[in-house]
Amino acid sequence: MKNIGILFGQENTFPQAFIDRVNTKKENNIKAEFVKINMVEQGEAVPYEVIIDRISQDIPFYRAYLKNAALNGSAVINNPFWWSADEKFFNNALATKVGVEVPKTVLLPSNEHPPDTNEISMRNLEYPLDWESIFNYIGFPAFFKPFAGGGWKNVYKVNTREDFFNIYNSTGTLVMMLQEEIDFTDYFRCYCIDRREVRIMQYDPKQPHHLRYVKHPKPIERLLLKRIENDVLKLNNALGYDFNTVEFAIRDGVPYAIDFGNPAPDADLHSVGEDNFEWVVEATANMAIHRAKIHKEGINNLTWGNFVTTFANNQILRSNKSKNEIMYDD
Numbered sequence: 001m002k003n004i005g006i007l008f009g010q011e012n013t014f015p016q017a018f019i020d021r022v023n024t025k026k027e028n029n030i031k032a033e034f035v036k037i038n039m040v041e042q043g044e045a046v047p048y049e050v051i052i053d054r055i056s057q058d059i060p061f062y063r064a065y066l067k068n069a070a071l072n073g074s075a076v077i078n079n080p081f082w083w084s085a086d087e088k089f090f091n092n093a094l095a096t097k098v099g100v101e102v103p104k105t106v107l108l109p110s111n112e113h114p115p116d117t118n119e120i121s122m123r124n125l126e127y128p129l130d131w132e133s134i135f136n137y138i139g140f141p142a143f144f145k146p147f148a149g150g151g152w153k154n155v156y157k158v159n160t161r162e163d164f165f166n167i168y169n170s171t172g173t174l175v176m177m178l179q180e181e182i183d184f185t186d187y188f189r190c191y192c193i194d195r196r197e198v199r200i201m202q203y204d205p206k207q208p209h210h211l212r213y214v215k216h217p218k219p220i221e222r223l224l225l226k227r228i229e230n231d232v233l234k235l236n237n238a239l240g241y242d243f244n245t246v247e248f249a250i251r252d253g254v255p256y257a258i259d260f261g262n263p264a265p266d267a268d269l270h271s272v273g274e275d276n277f278e279w280v281v282e283a284t285a286n287m288a289i290h291r292a293k294i295h296k297e298g299i300n301n302l303t304w305g306n307f308v309t310t311f312a313n314n315q316i317l318r319s320n321k322s323k324n325e326i327m328y329d330d
Contacts, residue, residue, distance in 0.1 A: 001029050001030070001031060002029055002030050002031075002049045002050075002292040002293075002295060003031060003032075003033065003047055003048045003049055003050075003292075004022055004030065004031070004032040004033075004048065004049065004050045004051075004052070004288045004289070004292055005032070005033060005034065005035035005036075005048040005050070005051045005052070006018055006019065006032070006033075006034060006035060006051070006052040006054065007035040007051055007052065007053050007054060007055055007056065007062060007066070008034075008054040008055050009054065009055035009058065009059070011054065011267070011268055012268075013267075013268050013269040013270065013277070014054075014267040014268060014269070014277075014280075014281065015034065015054070017269075017277070017281045018032070018052065018281055018284055018285060018288075019032045019033060019034065021281050021282060021285040022285045022288060022289060025285065025289065027289050027292075027293075030289055030292050030293070032285075032288070035048065035051060037062075037065060040064075040065050040068065042068065043068070043071070043072070044068075044072065045069070045072035045073060045074070046065075046068075046069045046072070046074060048069065048074050049073075049074065049075060049291075049292050049295040049301075050074070050075045050077065050288050050291045050292045050295065051066065051069060051074050051075070051076045051077065052077050052243070052284065052288060053066055053076055053077060053078060053080065053083075053263075053264065054264050055264065056080060056083075057083070057263070057264055063080055063084065066080040067080050067081060067084075070300075070301075070302050072298075073295075073296075073297060073298050073299060073300070073301055074301065075291045075292075075295055075301035075302065075303075076302060077242045077243055077287070077288070077291070077303070078240075078241050078242055078243055078244070078263040078303070079240060079241075079302045079303055079304065081302070082239070082240055082241075082302075082304065082305065083263050086148075086239070086261055086263075087147055087148035087261070088145075088146075088147055088148055088149075088177070088259075088261055089105065089107050089147040089148075089177050091235075091239070091260055091261045092105050092177075094235075094238055094239070095235060095257055095260070097238075098234045098235065098238045099234065100231045100234055100235055100257050101231075101254055101255065101256045101257065102256060102257050102258075103179045103180040103181070103182050103256055103258065104137060104138055104139075104179070104180040105138075105177050105178070105179045105180070106134055106137065106138060106177060106178050107147055107175070107177050108129070108134075108168075108175070108176050108177060108178060109122070109125055109129075109175065110171070110172070110173045110174055110175050110176070111168050111169060111170075111171050111172060111173075111174075111176075112172050112173050113173070114173050115173070131161075134178065135161060135164075138178050138179065138180050139180060139181075140158065140159055140160055140161075141157055141158065141159045141181045142157075142158055142164075142178055142179060142180060142181055143155065143156070143157055143158070143178075143179045143180075143181055144156045144157075144158050144164060144167055144168070144176055144177075144178055144179075145176065145177060145179065146174050146175065146176055146177075147175045147176060147177045148175070150259075150261070150262060154171065154174060154176075157181070158178075164178070182249040182251050182256045182258065183251060184249035184250050184251050184256075185250055185251070186202070186220075186249075186250040187202070187203050187204060187205060187247070187248065187249050187250065188200055188201060188202060188203055188228060188247065188248045188250070188255075189201050189203035189212075189213070189245055189246075189247050190228065190229075190232045190245060190246045190247070190248070191244075191245055191265070191276070191279070191280050191283070192232050192233070192235075192236040192241070192243075192244050192245070192246060193242065193243060193280065193283040193284055193287050194242050194283070194286075194287040194290070195233065195236045195237050195240075195241070195242055195303070196233075197283045197287075198229045198232050198233065199276065199279050199280065199283070200220070200225060200228055200229065200232075201213055201214075201217075201272075201276055202214035202217035202218070202220075203247065205247075209271060210270065210271055212271070213271065213272050213273050213276060215273065224250070224253065224255070227255060228248055228255050231246070231248070231255060231257060232246045235257060235260050237305070237306045238305050238306055239260075239261070239305050240303045240304045240305030240306070241261075241263050241303075242287060242303050243263060243264075243265070243284065243287075244260070244261070244262055244263050244265065245259075245260075245262040245265035245266075246259070246260040246262075247259040247260065267280050267281075267284075
């Protein structure tokens with residue numbers, strides 16, 4: 001029997017619906033259940049071929065459990081090693097390499113020294129920063145947000161230099177980034193499941209949370225839809241996420257990826273609506289069943305980003321080429 005588990009926290013509608021959907025399909029020798037954790041022993045496998053992770057970003061104990069499970073062959077979705085290392089500034093940098101438009105963004109050092117450091121610890125940093133160049137590059141209004149994290153925590157709109165410095169002086173040890181505002185005419189949130197299935201949803205981030213998914217969306221121009229779908233797939237294949245959402249703001253007909261590192265995205269029936277909920281439950285169940293079927297005992301069953309793998313392979317090839325050239329020179 002191959003077991004599929006889901007690890008979750010306070011959400012209620014999606015986990016049970018996912019379990020029911022997998023088990024209703026009655027696939028031979030495959031069943032789904034809520035993950036059960038008791039004693040976690042180092043280097044020992046857990047009884048799940050596939051685990052859908054919905055909560056470990058908030059609970060370090062769960063993250064450590066999942067890494068141990070992955071080490072012993074569980075296909076953890078999403079990859080807990082990559083997710084631990086990921087952050088939003090890198091995501092933006094990666095988007096520039098795979099041909100997806102993103103707002104102009106700069107990374108800024110924390111306003112206060114990190115714990116157990118002082119000004120000598122940061123002697124490589126030129127200070128003061130060239131604020132004039134930064135502000136001219138980004139422009140105002142702009143968004144000021146942490147380089148990592150989510151849930152719209154510590155996100156600010158700044159309209160002037162004075163706004164920026166007032167807020168910057170209150171951010172403590174948070175590493176922040178300043179990002180160009182995209183004055184959009186349309187906005188979309190897109191599920192991407194298994195790096196193959198895409199659900200494009202009209203979304204209004206200016207509304208209260210429970211009203212953001214547009215209930216009666218207007219028609220979308222076909223070429224724009226296709227470009228959004230292609231950009232979603234580019235990003236998720238590069239990042240290696242099998243369950244993620246990507247948000248796009250449309251300016252002058254061009255989609256700009258605004259937020260695309262959401263590996264435990266909202267999937268609650270009451271916020272995403274019945275049609276979107278049905279789609280994400282079905283797509284996730286199909287993905288989990290597929291991953292259980294192709295699971296190989298005792299090997300690495302994680303998903304890694306194509307961009308990262310290709311980059312690493314290219315570095316190895318370049319390194320080998322250099323060594324060969326040196327050998328020939330000798």
